Amino acid sequence: MKTLRLARVHPGALAMLAVLTLSACLLIAGMPRMMQGAFNRAMAQYLDAAPAQQADLTALATSNGIRQDIDSVERFKLWDAEVRKLLPAGLRPVVRPPAAGTSHMSAKTSRTPVHDTGGMRYINLAWLSDADRRVQWIEGRAPGKPSTKRFENTDIPLFEVGVVAEAATKMGLTIGTEQIIGESDYAAIKVVGIFKALNPADRWWSHNADALNVNEVQPPGKLDLEKSITALIPPAALTVLSGQARQLDYRWVLSVDTAALGSLDPVEVQAAIKDYDKALALNAKGDFAHRLDTQLANLIAAFLTKLATAQTIMYLALGGLLMVALGVIVLGVQLVLDRIDQALGLMRARGAALRQIIATAGGLTAAALLPAVLAGCSLAHLVPGPAVALVHIGPALLLLTGIGYACARAALEHRAPLNERRGDVATAKPSAKRITLEVLVIGLALVGAYLIRTRGLTTDVATQGQDPFLLFVPIALTLAAALITLRCYPYPLRLIVRLAARARPAVPFLGLTRAARARSFSVLPVLILLPALAVSVFASLISSGIVRTQEVAVWQKAGAPIRVEYAGIFTDEAIAQIGRTPGVDQVVPAQLGKVQIGFTAERADILAVDLAAWSKLIADAPITLPAQPGGDGIPALVSPAMKGRGTIDVGWQNRMKVREAGVIEKVPGFFSQGRFLVVPLDANQRAGTRVNVNTLLISGSADPAQVRAEAVKAVSAAVKGGDSAKLITVAGAAEARAAITGDALTGTVLAILRIVTVALAAYALVAVVVTLVISAAERAAALSFLRTLGLSARQAQGLTVLEISPMIVLTSLAGLALGLVLPAALGPGVDLSAYTGDLGVQSYDLDLLTPTLLAAGLTGVAVVGAYAHTAISRRRSLGSVLRVGE
């Protein structure tokens, strides 16, 4: 009745509920968008990193005779339309239209030998539908119509072709060159044009790399290289190009828009690709053998597998946030209901039916929730990223839970019209049914945690989806921890109460007794505070684990702040000159090379370096290097693959015998697997030659670009002529860091984990404050009563703090413990290497500072809140407070 007017009477509670809902909706609807956006970008990045030939869908048909030849561009286009018509609906949104992106058509011969070269030269012919847009003729002209030529007493077709410039130099295919191709059914080609790609980096060329580069292969047992190239022919040549006597393939390349792929369910895309393959085979025209040539499904599967567990972590964090947000909103609704309880009671007594009461409570809650949910969702729309299911389900769930709780609670509270309870007689004892259920939940959680550690998880996520176990166990563990906390916290308190009873001051005894009776603190705050803190601690641990491991990965990859490698030899002057570059602190020279092991074909990488100097160089980095072994001869640290060989005879600049003096797993910045050796810098000198430094490890704040410029200058001064710039590579920690932390996913994942941490901490705080406000009237009455007995205001504040804090402290401790245990419990199931440069996050137990600060800060603020709350309520006169409690 008059819901809006009722709403206006309690603006505070409703505004608080609205703000809570707004923030929850924004987070719940915004973060999955952000995350999905990042996942999609990462998938696009991953697919784009693969050649277009693998990522695109290519319908392939092979011509087997003259009847099946496609002799005109028009027929190609008709076929293109047919091929596109067969596309399953699920794939259409990601396929670009004809001639867009890498979409094109081609007719290409393969393995077409050049006559009389003994199978060492191949010139394939290719018509590419949009070649004219992709190439620039740098010599001669574009090929024209084919003609005929007399060869071995027959007329054979003569194709005018254009080849890439590289073919002219490597295969001698200069303008005017004529060649006979084919094994029995000959054709002739005449080079009339030399081209270069307008944009060789264009993904389009991935499909036609054979036309852009001469393919050189060394066949077994031969000294010469076998070379092949694909020459371009004009559309007019299609009439003559027949698959009767040579391998001729027609291709319709459907360019895949990797960015659009994100909006689809990857599993459905995989299925659609399979369907498309079948559809193409079934709808083959004539005798054509049709098939789909793509690696897209495999690429997607590989990506999903790579990210699956990491995605689970994110959903876990978001799920935790959703649960806590639901709890906080329920608490907010409870506050509102508390405020309107008297009005509802009066309405009920005045003859309101239960549904009228429910409608009023539900309507009032909806009045606060609905605008907030709408506003939250609209704000979340501003977050870039696609809308996944959670974006819609989350806010809807918040809304329905809020209203549903309001209705259910109003119904239960006012089912009996008399709104007076005699609940003061005795505390309710839990029923046997409830205890059994709680024991069951705790048992299941423990069994789940045990199983997840022993059996691990399914890794076949691409086809089977996420392992539900990974989601179930943390939820069950959290619930179990909350139940244990709720049931068991009075026991330690009662012990303290006994001690307090013997002490002279009354306040500790009274405060702790009230805390142990737990009238003021209901179940809900515990159910909010504990998961909030647990997930928050969990998220902060994971994010700090990722950050730390990323840093390790950076140094593993870089080895030094700046690393300069040169394909020649650095002179001492050059090294000194580079060392004088502004910002360079220290230069450690090294010699990198490849050595022959014994007199066999076995090769190994070798690095000659002063490990002690190198260690000093990276003293601040989170990686360590072993000490340089001493002793006679040439002591070497060997890779695990070379372990146990004793003295090894190696051929570098000279033959030398190195002595195995230890094992080194990885050489940061240089080697991580295979066969490698680390020897002292002067190894070559000891072997009788000289040290040829070709690698410099540099520390300091110097700009890598400047170091590079200086190195080029220094090297050019020593070596006259030649392009030294090409021979020098400069890499460093900054570059590695940018590569590891800069990808779409890592930044987002860390941002989400941090937002979740902060949001949950804030919600936990809100939960405490709302609970304080809800129980304020009762506490104020109790305190006023005690104050009439002589309790001072200061003692009253102490009493409140003592009453509130045990629960908060104990719940915080439980949440902290659970948060710290969760990563360990899930450890084997969660692989975050996708975010850390493929280096698995090994341990989470290092950073205790953040979680502890989180828990302590939260507890502190809550206790201060309780103190402040009492201080404020002190202002009310005793009489009015006592009257309220009547």
Next chain:
Amino acid sequence: MNVNPTLSELEAQASQEKAAFGGDAHIVCDNLVRIYKTEGVEVVALQGLDLLVQKGELVAIVGASGSGKSTLLNVLSGLDVPTAGLAKVAGTDLLSMAAKDRLRYRREVVGFIWQQTARNLLPYLTAQENVELPMKLAGKARKGRAAELLTLLGVDYCADRRPSEMSGGEQQRVAIAVALANSPQLILADEPTGELDSDTSEEVFHALRKANRELGVTVVIVTHDPLVSEQVDRTIGIRDGRTSSETLRREGAEGQIVAEEYAVLDRVGRLQLPRDFMNALELERRVRLELESDHIGVWPAREESNGE
């Protein structure tokens, strides 16, 4: 009656419904028991209370704090369900009501006024809207009814005021209007003047009497204010969850008000003696009763002679 009834006559007699206790009284409570039970601890608020109120009566129920008078009122208002016994109001059995009947009962049969002036009215509604609320809740709003009632109770000038803008007496009179909104047959008032000074109390009582006289509504007032008992026709005292005494007021021959206090005799003949009577004669454990032609004498037990 036939001295030697035949079998068929006896059967007819047995099947005949006996006149119920209280007959056609408006409120009938017979051996009413209400026990609050929380986790094994029982509080007996009413222990076999009997009460009869006729239609159109204005009665007060008095008793010390904790004597069970508020419980009785909650039972009568349909807000609470008795544990055992019989409670009937206007022919409606309060024990066997379904939730739907209970709602209809609260909407149509009773009106309620609480002690706290603030508790009777929704603070965010005006007086008029407060009076209209029960009608709207029952789904039968009558135009002009609210204004009519406010005028009847002399608070028509408060129609557009919120409770916070009214005095305590005005609030209680509006509360009476609210209670009367759906034309109930019975009004129950729990200490309606408990928070008011004597002048304002007088106004509220006047309003209640007016409702009683002009609308013919039965009014039951629970109070421990002795002044109230002077304003009503009958005062019923409750002690330890039972009706213990009744004071009837009538006009004497010379126009003065004569109040006579009676003890209540229940259906099986139990009687509660006033505590001060018992103390005066040191009545303990047992008494001697002597039946006279027009009364029963109650005597202290004789001193037992020690074997003399």
